[in-house]
Structures are given as structure tokens and as C-alpha cells.
Amino acid sequence: MGGAAVAVLAAATARRKSGPFVSLFSRAARRLHDAAETAAAEEDKAGTQSRRRRRSSSSLLLGPDFLDTWDPISRDTTPQAPPRCAQADYDRTATIIDGKSIAEDIRFHIAEEVCQMKRSVGHVPGLAVVLVGDRRDSESYVRYKVKGCEEVGIKSLLAKLPGNCSEDEVMDSVSRFNEDPSVHGILVQLPLPEFMDEERILSTISLEKDVDGFHPLNVGNLALRSRNPLFVPCAAKACIELLLQSGIELMGKHVAVIGRSKVVGLPTSLLLQRHHATVSVIHAFTTNPEAITRESDIVISAAGVANLVRGSWLKQGAVVIDVGTNPIEDPTSDYGYRLTGDVCFEEAVNVASAITPVPGGVGPVTIAMLLGNTLDSAKRVYGQSD
Numbered sequence: 001m002g003g004a005a006v007a008v009l010a011a012a013t014a015r016r017k018s019g020p021f022v023s024l025f026s027r028a029a030r031r032l033h034d035a036a037e038t039a040a041a042e043e044d045k046a047g048t049q050s051r052r053r054r055r056s057s058s059s060l061l062l063g064p065d066f067l068d069t070w071d072p073i074s075r076d077t078t079p080q081a082p083p084r085c086a087q088a089d090y091d092r093t094a095t096i097i098d099g100k101s102i103a104e105d106i107r108f109h110i111a112e113e114v115c116q117m118k119r120s121v122g123h124v125p126g127l128a129v130v131l132v133g134d135r136r137d138s139e140s141y142v143r144y145k146v147k148g149c150e151e152v153g154i155k156s157l158l159a160k161l162p163g164n165c166s167e168d169e170v171m172d173s174v175s176r177f178n179e180d181p182s183v184h185g186i187l188v189q190l191p192l193p194e195f196m197d198e199e200r201i202l203s204t205i206s207l208e209k210d211v212d213g214f215h216p217l218n219v220g221n222l223a224l225r226s227r228n229p230l231f232v233p234c235a236a237k238a239c240i241e242l243l244l245q246s247g248i249e250l251m252g253k254h255v256a257v258i259g260r261s262k263v264v265g266l267p268t269s270l271l272l273q274r275h276h277a278t279v280s281v282i283h284a285f286t287t288n289p290e291a292i293t294r295e296s297d298i299v300i301s302a303a304g305v306a307n308l309v310r311g312s313w314l315k316q317g318a319v320v321i322d323v324g325t326n327p328i329e330d331p332t333s334d335y336g337y338r339l340t341g342d343v344c345f346e347e348a349v350n351v352a353s354a355i356t357p358v359p360g361g362v363g364p365v366t367i368a369m370l371l372g373n374t375l376d377s378a379k380r381v382y383g384q385s386d
């Protein structure tokens with residue numbers, strides 16, 4: 001018999017044997033607790049401790065085998081060639097949202113504020129990046145970040161560690177940056193090597209320097225209406241910035257967000273709700289995603305699957321924000337590959353009213369938001385925040 005069943009039975013027995021209602025309830029509750037403890041101890045002996053730990057105490061009321069919903073479910077992740085998009089054979093209707101120029105404007109304002117900070121307190125903001133391993137994509141993203149810092153006068157520091165270093169070495173780098181007063185923002189470039197415990201490393205980053213906004217407390221505060229996180233993840237901020245700067249209203253709009261990762265999908269869906277949008281989250285287990293996107297005024301895709309969103313997935317006049325940045329083979333390109341989004345641009349451009357391109361859409365604004373978060377962090381330290 002499972003622990004919960006033992007506990008419920010003990011409570012029923014207590015109820016039958018006991019006297020007046022009030023003491024009956026407290027005695028029964030105590031017995032329920034005692035029985036649960038005994039059952040748990042038995043389970044531990046049987047070596048099922050980890051399974052029990054995943055259940056919340058209230059799950060005792062739901063049944064012994066109430067599942068932890070985040071348990072991993074394996075699925076086929078073999079890379080597949082992306083579907084081909086139809087070539088456009090009629091006029092484009094969508095406005096192309098120019099992320100590069102929006103990012104340039106943001107950087108201009110950041111550069112002004114950095115100059116002002118240097119004049120008034122004699123310090124500039126500092127961003128530290130921890131890069132583990134030698135993934136080509138990660139190396140180029142980090143290069144963009146360092147270049148962005150240089151452009152606006154933010155000091156950048158880079159800790160580059162080999163892919164076979166230990167988790168402790170990564171944590172040591174983070175700790176050193178935590179203690180360095182010239183560093184106001186710390187970013188650990190993801191993904192980390194598979195053997196490393198990502199959550200453990202990320203939660204070492206000081207909350208006040210978590211410019212990526214991935215710390216559980218920042219995520220939690222983003223989710224709660226009455227609270228404000230210190231930092232909001234940069235890609236999520238970039239999506240909202242692109243929409244707002246393009247004059248697109250969010251309140252009451254139906255937005256489909258494809259993806260639910262902590263880097264993009266989850267914070268984007270939370271931030272959209274703070275802007276009073278109605279959000280549908282689509283993920284890898286969503287059946288018939290196109291039925292949801294077709295009902296949506298705005299579609300934000302961050303699945304990392306090239307050409308996932310077809311023109312036929314979109315409502316006429318929808319706004320499309322394509323976060324996906326997927327390398328696909330292209331022998332005609334200098335590097336043998338080129339970047340493409342999650343959206344079949346050639347198809348979507350004929351249906352949407354506005355769309356971000358890849359490259360040149362969300363990416364440059366994400367970097368600008370990172371610089372902005374670093375500036376905000378330094379302003380907080382030097383008592384210059386609004």
C-alpha cells in the first residue's frame with residue numbers, strides 16, 4: 001500500500017474511534033501526519049526516496065502516484081531537414097520590422113547615459129560573460145555582446161573556460177565576478193556542456209547582477225502581479241520592445257507564444273501578461289498548434305525549428321515576431337550555412353501585417369536589452385535609478 005493510502009486509512013480509523021468533533025479533527029490530523037511519516041520512512045527504506053521528494057505534501061490528498069508534471073519525457077530529437085517554404089509569387093503585404101535600426105537607437109541612448117554616469121560618478125557599467133567550451137554559435141553571440149559593450153562604453157570582461165572544465169571552476173568564475181565591484185552584470189552563456197548542472201550554476205549569480213533575468217527569484221517576481229523583478233530576460237524584452245516601437249497594441253490581444261524555455265518562451269509569455277495580452281503557449285507537445293496560431297493577432301515563435309510556422313498558420317494581418325535563429329546548410333554562403341528563423345518568411349510576408357526578419361530582427365534588440373539591463377544595474381549601484 002502507498003504512503004498516502006496508509007495515511008488516509010489511519011485518518012479514517014481515527015475518525016471512527018474519536019470523541020467530540022474538535023479533538024477528533026486534531027487527533028485525526030496528528031494521526032494522518034504520523035502515518036504519513038511512518039509510510040515515508042518505509043518508502044525510504046525501500047529506496048524510493050527520490051520519488052517521494054518530488055511530491056508536494058498536498059499531493060497526499062490527490063493520490064500516491066500523482067505525477068511531477070516536469071518529469072522528463074523522451075522524444076525523438078534527431079535533427080531533420082527543414083521543410084521548404086513556397087516562393088513568393090505575389091506582392092508582399094507585411095511591413096518589415098527593422099530590428100537593426102531599433103537596436104541602434106537604443107544603443108545610442110545607452111551610450112549617452114553611460115557618458116553621463118562616467119561624468120557624474122567616475123565609473124562605467126561592467127558586464128562579465130562566462131563562456132564554457134568552443135561552440136561556434138556561442139562564440140559568435142558572445143562576440144556580438146562584447147562588441148555591443150564597446151560601442152556604448154560599457155566595460156566587458158570575459159572568462160573563457162574549456163568544455164572539459166569542472167562545474168566548480170565555472171562557479172568560481174561566477175563568484176569572482178559576484179565580488180568584483182566593477183562588474184554590474186554577469187551572464188553565463190548557454191547552453192553549458194551537458195554534464196553541468198545549469199540551474200546550480202545560474203543560481204550562483206548574485207541576484208543584483210543577474211542581467212539575463214534567469215535567477216528563480218527574478219523569474220518568480222516576473223510572474224507575480226504585485227512584484228517587480230530586478231531584471232527581465234533580454235529576448236523577452238526585445239519582443240515587447242519591437243512590438244511597442246512598431247505601434248502594436250498588446251492589451252486584450254491574443255498572442256501565441258511558441259516555446260516555453262526560460263531564455264525566451266516563458267519570460268515572453270509572462271511579460272505579455274503584464275501588458276494585459278491573452279497568451280496561448282505552444283510547446284513541443286501541443287497538438288494542432290496551427291489552430292491556435294490562426295486565431296492569434298500576434299505570433300511570437302521561439303522554438304528553434306527552421307520554417308516551423310507556415311503562411312497557412314497565420315491569420316490575415318497577424319503580426320509575427322520570429323525569435324528563432326537556426327543555422328541551416330547553404331553551400332552558396334561564405335560559411336557553408338546561413339541563419340534562418342522559425343517562420344517561413346517568404347510565405348508569412350504575404351499574410352502578416354508586420355514581421356521581423358532573421359537576421360536583423362529580434363537578435364540585435366536582444367543584445368541592446370542586455371546592455372540596457374547592465375546599465376540599469378550600475379545605476380542601481382550608484383544611486384542613479386529612477
Ligand SMILES: NC(=O)C1=CN([C@@H]2O[C@H](COP(=O)(O)OP(=O)(O)OC[C@H]3O[C@@H](n4cnc5c(N)ncnc54)[C@H](OP(=O)(O)O)[C@@H]3O)[C@@H](O)[C@H]2O)C=CC1
Nearest residue numbers: 235259260261263264283284302303304323324325363366
Ligand atoms: N534572436 C534572439 O535574440 C534569440 C534567439 N534565440 C533562438 O530562439 C530559439 C529558441 O531558443 P531557446 O528558447 O533557448 O530554445 P529551447 O530549445 O530551450 O526551447 C525551445 C522551446 O520550443 C519548444 N519547441 C520545440 N520544438 C517545437 C515544435 N516543433 N513545436 C512547438 N514547440 C516546439 C520546446 O518545447 P518543450 O518545452 O515542450 O520542449 C521549448 O519550449 C533558438 O533558435 C535560439 O537560437 C534564443 C535566444 C535569443
Ligand SMILES: Nc1nc(=O)c2c([nH]1)NC[C@@H]1CN(c3ccc(C(=O)N[C@@H](CCC(=O)O)C(=O)O)cc3)C=[N+]21
Nearest residue numbers: 141144187188189190191212325359360361363364366
Ligand atoms: N545566457 C544566455 N543568454 C542569452 O540571451 C542567450 C544565451 N545564453 N544563449 C544563446 C541564446 C541566443 N541568443 C541570441 C542573441 C543574439 C542574437 C543575434 O544577435 N542574432 C543576429 C545574428 C547575426 C548573425 O549572426 O548574422 C540577428 O538575428 O540579426 C542571436 C541569438 C541569446 N541567447
